[in-house]
Amino acid sequence: MRIGILGTGDVGRTLGTGFVELGHEVTLGSRDANNEKARGWAEGTGGRGTAGTFAEAASFGELAVLATSWAGTENAIRLAGPRNLAGKVVIDATNPLDFSQGMPRLAVGHTDSGGEQVQRWLPGARVVKAFNSVGYGHMVQPRFPCNPPTMFIAGDDEGAKRTVTDVCTAFGWETIDTGGIEGARLLEPLCMLFLNYAFRTQTWDHAFKLLRK
16 A cells, blocks of 8 residues: 655654555655655665655555644645545544643643544545554554553544554554544543653653453
């Protein structure tokens, strides 16, 4: 499958490498097709990864991943071109974090969410919130004593959520479907819980697990 990833940060490169290791072709997109991070990443993929613009990544992918900082997300979508993502599954791995006062806080919440905003910005796409509640170091093939950890997802399209569940399974996760995209109102605060524990303990080696009897 062809994967288009919008964003060249740690999350984008980590998920891109995960897809490449599963045999997929990946284009890592940014504002500049000559982005050094993207080109350096592509050089280590054995020919399965390429660097391009946001629009090129969006056009290339049969499935897309949104892996931008929240401050740049709306602009990245505009540059990618919503038409290039129409009808496609888009994994929204972003979190609406506001760093203006030092420690991050949610910029959106309670009656709206980043995931819902992304779906409104991409009305023709099938958006699924996922990969937003764990650090990038454990996004692919996580190893914990209680393996597998739980990836919570949310989205309006059932077929899209099945596709994302398959991705999560291939990446080593148990997947729990929390319902429609409004479920992002619950999943994005999970990022804050993750970050709170990380900053208090100075470790990023944790993930969530849903226990059932």
